[in-house]
Amino acid sequence: MQYFVVMIDYGRRGREAIVDPEITRREVVSRVSSGEYQNISFIHEIAEDSVEDVTEAILAEAALPEIRSEDIDLQASHLDHARDLRKHERT
Numbered sequence: 001m002q003y004f005v006v007m008i009d010y011g012r013r014g015r016e017a018i019v020d021p022e023i024t025r026r027e028v029v030s031r032v033s034s035g036e037y038q039n040i041s042f043i044h045e046i047a048e049d050s051v052e053d054v055t056e057a058i059l060a061e062a063a064l065p066e067i068r069s070e071d072i073d074l075q076a077s078h079l080d081h082a083r084d085l086r087k088h089e090r091t
Contacts, residue, residue: 001048004028007041015041025058032062 003021006028031037043055
C-alpha cells in the first residue's frame with residue numbers, strides 16, 4: 001500500500017496531517033498547485049515499510065517557490081504586534 005501524509009502548519013492554531021490512501025501523487029501535486037494545501041511543513045510518501053520525505057520534489061512539480069519559515073505566519077505576527085501595542089497604550 002502507498003499513500004501520502006501532508007502536514008499543514010496553521011501556526012498558533014496547530015498542525016493538521018492529511019492522510020488519505022485514495023489520493024495519488026498526481027492529486028497531491030494538483031492540490032498544492034491549486035493552493036488547497038498551503039503552509040506545508042512536509043509531505044511524506046509511505047510505501048510498504050518505508051517513509052520518504054518528498055516535500056521538495058512535490059513542491060518542484062507544483063512549481064511553487066520555496067517560502068522561508070520566517071515568512072509563513074506574517075498575519076499572526078502582525079496581529080500579535082497590534083495586540084501588544086493596544087495593551088501598552090492602556091497603561
